[in-house]
Each structure stands twice: as C-alpha cells, then as structure tokens.
Amino acid sequence: MTAQQGGELSVEVKELRGHPGAQETFARTVPVPTEFSTVLIGLPEGEDLELDLRLESVHEGVLVTGTAAARAAGQCARCLDELSYPLTVDVMQLFTYPERAEPGADEEDERFVSEDLAIELEPMLRDLMVSALPFQPVCREDCPGLCSQCGFRLEDDPQHAHEQIDPRWAALAGLAEDLEGSEDEDGPRG
Ligand SMILES: [Zn+2]
Numbered sequence: 001m002t003a004q005q006g007g008e009l010s011v012e013v014k015e016l017r018g019h020p021g022a023q024e025t026f027a028r029t030v031p032v033p034t035e036f037s038t039v040l041i042g043l044p045e046g047e048d049l050e051l052d053l054r055l056e057s058v059h060e061g062v063l064v065t066g067t068a069a070a071r072a073a074g075q076c077a078r079c080l081d082e083l084s085y086p087l088t089v090d091v092m093q094l095f096t097y098p099e100r101a102e103p104g105a106d107e108e109d110e111r112f113v114s115e116d117l118a119i120e121l122e123p124m125l126r127d128l129m130v131s132a133l134p135f136q137p138v139c140r141e142d143c144p145g146l147c148s149q150c151g152f153r154l155e156d157d158p159q160h161a162h163e164q165i166d167p168r169w170a171a172l173a174g175l176a177e178d179l180e181g182s183e184d185e186d187g188p189r190g
C-alpha cells in the first residue's frame with residue numbers, strides 16, 4: 001500500500017479491488033492535520049495521530065474499521081483552565097466504488113473510493129474525531145467554574161459569595177460601611 005500525492009491519509013486501494021475478503025492494515029502514526037478542532041477544544045495540529053485501521057475489500061467498496069487516537073487539548077468551558085486528555089474513536093466506514101453509487105441517494109454520510117482507486121481518510125477522521133469532542137469541555141464534571149459577578153475561581157474558595165443587596169439599599173449600605181470605618185479610625189469605642 002502506498003500513499004499518494006494527496007498526503008499520508010490518501011490510501012491507494014487498487015490491490016483490494018475485485019478481491020472481496022482481501023484485507024490490508026493501515027497502522028501508522030501521522031501528524032494531526034489542520035482544523036481537527038472546535039472553538040474550545042481540539043487535537044493540536046502536528047501531534048501524533050495514531051491510526052490502527054483495517055481496510056477490507058467488500059462487494060460495494062472498501063470497509064475501513066479500527067481506531068484513531070490523539071490527544072485532545074483545550075479549555076474548560078467553566079473555569080477556563082487548560083485541559084487535556086487522550087481521545088480514541090472507533091472507525092467503521094464504507095467507501096463505495098464510484099460506479100456503485102446510487103444516483104439520487106442521500107450522499108451526506110456516504111464516502112467514495114476515488115476514480116483513481118484511492119480513499120481519503122482525512123475528511124472521515126475529521127468528522128469522527130471532531131464530533132467526539134465535547135461541545136462544552138470541562139476540566140472535571142463538578143468544576144464549580146468562575147463567579148458570575150467577579151470572575152473569582154470558585155474552586156479556590158467554595159464559600160465565595162456576594163451579598164445580594166437591593167440596589168436601592170446599596171448606596172445606604174456603602175454609607176454605613178464608611179461610618180463604621182471612620183469609627184474604627186477614631187479609636188476604641190465605648
Ligand atoms: Zn474547570
């Protein structure tokens with residue numbers, strides 16, 4: 001099996017053609033291509049993408065099964081801390097021979113073997129891995145996040161809270177604090 005000009009993730013399948021049941025393995029580590037990411041989290045470009053795939057010749061085309069693994073890195077949606085974890089997805093995708101494509105069929109999830117008998121793994125892997133990323137990544141399930149009023153990291157002090165003061169009384173409360181402050185400055189009371 002040789003890689004074509006399309007990059008390491010373009011795989012020639014000429015030898016599988018016409019031999020239903022024939023198999024090849026595609027086990028290698030390649031750099032993560034660009035844009036395997038969402039807003040808050042993604043697979044850092046250029047890091048290791050470990051592919052352990054089996055390409056199997058079936059009647060309609062080439063069935064690709066196996067796993068793809070890489071490191072996901074991003075930001076916690078609650079506290080904005082950096083987070084990172086290993087991501088592994090299962091792959092199970094049929095690449096249909098072009099002449100077997102049914103005209104008018106919904107082609108959204110369908111993938112094809114190209115005219116020159118190659119399959120493009122990159123778009124498939126991007127779809128699979130990006131959709132496996134959490135929409136709202138969290139550093140841990142019970143991350144308390146940040147105070148909505150002042151941005152304080154609630155994990156550093158779970159007791160952190162703001163007194164809820166009616167805005168009409170806020171000015172008076174401020175005045176009272178000023179008075180207490182000046183009393184202290186005047187020395188001991190009583
Ligand atoms: Zn967090």
Ligand SMILES: [Zn+2]
Binds near residue numbers: 148149151152160162
């Ligand atoms: Zn606060």
